[in-house]
Every structure is written in structure tokens, then in C-alpha cells.
Amino acid sequence: MALDRWIALAFIALCCVYGYAAFFTMDDSLPPILRRNPIWPSTFPKILSVLGIIVGLVVLFTPKPATGDDTPKDGVIDPSRLSDYNLIQAIALLVLMVVYALALRPLGFLGSTIGFIVLGGVILGERKLHILIPVAAIAAGSIWYLVQEVLGIFLRPWPGFLA
Incomplete structure (x- = not known):
């Protein structure tokens, strides 16, 4: 599996942990008066975790275009040339x-x-x-x-x- 797929998989795992915390642990400590609000402190983390999982899945399951040449393109990280980067x-x-x-x-x-x-x-x-x-x-x-x-x-x- 390519490096970008491994990073996407790690990103999905991170978003799942973040989403679990947002959906199941953040709202337990809210006082009862705040539970009636339409927007809770966990609303934005919930949105971020769902969007992060969607983006990670898109990166994970997007097929790579087949290219015939082996020359590296601009913007592509080549792990075999890490010493060339800053x-x-x-x-x-x-x-x-x-x-x-x-x-x-x-x-x-x-x-x-x-x-x-x-x-x-x-x-x-x-x-x-x-x-x-x-x-x-x-x-x-x-x-x-x-x-x-x-x-x-x-x-x-x-x-x-x-x-």
C-alpha cells in the first residue's frame, strides 16, 4: 500500500477516536440547563470527525491513475529520497x-x-x-x-x- 493510503488510514483512526470522544464522552459533563441548547460544545468536534472520516475514506479508496513513466512529479513525496527534503x-x-x-x-x-x-x-x-x-x-x-x-x-x- 502506498504512503498516502497509510497516512489516510492513520487519519481515519485518529478521526474515529476524536469522533468517539465527541459523540460519547464530551456531553456527559454538561449541566442540565445547557442540554437544551441547539448547539453544544461538542457540535463542531462531531462535524470535524465526520468530515475527517469522509476525507480519509475518499483518499483511501480513490484509485491511483496508472502512469507508465517512473519519473517523480512535482509535489509527490518519494520516501527513497527523504534526504533531499528540508x-x-x-x-x-x-x-x-x-x-x-x-x-x-x-x-x-x-x-x-x-x-x-x-x-x-x-x-x-x-x-x-x-x-x-x-x-x-x-x-x-x-x-x-x-x-x-x-x-x-x-x-x-x-x-x-x-x-
């Missing part, structure tokens, strides 16, 4: 995401988000820091403003020792 960049970005999640409380949203965007851009090869830093600051500030002021969800902008 795996170090991908792993560095994954590590940076974990560090970002851990830095949200001590550094605050603005500091950790600006750092994440700037370091992520540097990892991906951007060298114009005079453009990257203001863009990161504007993006982080805009997201903070939308979440904090427009949606009304508290999001600590500064480190804990400053607030």
Missing part, C-alpha cells in the same frame, strides 16, 4: 511550535507570538529582519486586538511579571 527545517518548526506553546504564559501572547513568527521566518530562510519584525509585531498585535477586544476573550498580552 527535514531539519520541518523538525525545527515543530520544536519551535512546542516552545511557543510553553512560552505563552511566561512571555505573554505578544512576546511569544512575535518571537515565534520571527524565528519561524528565520528558520524558513527569511533574512530581511527590518521587514520581518514589524510584520510580526503588526500580525501579533492585530490578532491580540481581535481576540481581546472584539471577541472579548481575555488574552494576557504581556509577561506575567509585568501585569
Whole structure:
């Protein structure tokens, strides 16, 4: 079986576990007053799990077109040539995401988000820091403003020792 079929199978299994949690375990802790609402906290996870299973099944059962040539096409991952890909960049970005999640409380949203965007851009090869830093600051500030002021969800902008 091809790599994309194995990934689709793993994705279907993940969506089944997520769907089980959404359909059978999330709604048990709801207070009785919330059980009358038309939309519950588990509504979106239920939709996501069903759509994920459908997409996984489409990928799993879509027949591969028969091609006669063995030359790799653009966008196709060849497992025998993994050393040709930028795996170090991908792993560095994954590590940076974990560090970002851990830095949200001590550094605050603005500091950790600006750092994440700037370091992520540097990892991906951007060298114009005079453009990257203001863009990161504007993006982080805009997201903070939308979440904090427009949606009304508290999001600590500064480190804990400053607030």
C-alpha cells in the first residue's frame, strides 16, 4: 500500500477516536440547563470527525491513475529520497511550535507570538529582519486586538511579571 493510503488510514483512526470522544464522552459533563441548547460544545468536534472520516475514506479508496513513466512529479513525496527534503527545517518548526506553546504564559501572547513568527521566518530562510519584525509585531498585535477586544476573550498580552 502506498504512503498516502497509510497516512489516510492513520487519519481515519485518529478521526474515529476524536469522533468517539465527541459523540460519547464530551456531553456527559454538561449541566442540565445547557442540554437544551441547539448547539453544544461538542457540535463542531462531531462535524470535524465526520468530515475527517469522509476525507480519509475518499483518499483511501480513490484509485491511483496508472502512469507508465517512473519519473517523480512535482509535489509527490518519494520516501527513497527523504534526504533531499528540508527535514531539519520541518523538525525545527515543530520544536519551535512546542516552545511557543510553553512560552505563552511566561512571555505573554505578544512576546511569544512575535518571537515565534520571527524565528519561524528565520528558520524558513527569511533574512530581511527590518521587514520581518514589524510584520510580526503588526500580525501579533492585530490578532491580540481581535481576540481581546472584539471577541472579548481575555488574552494576557504581556509577561506575567509585568501585569
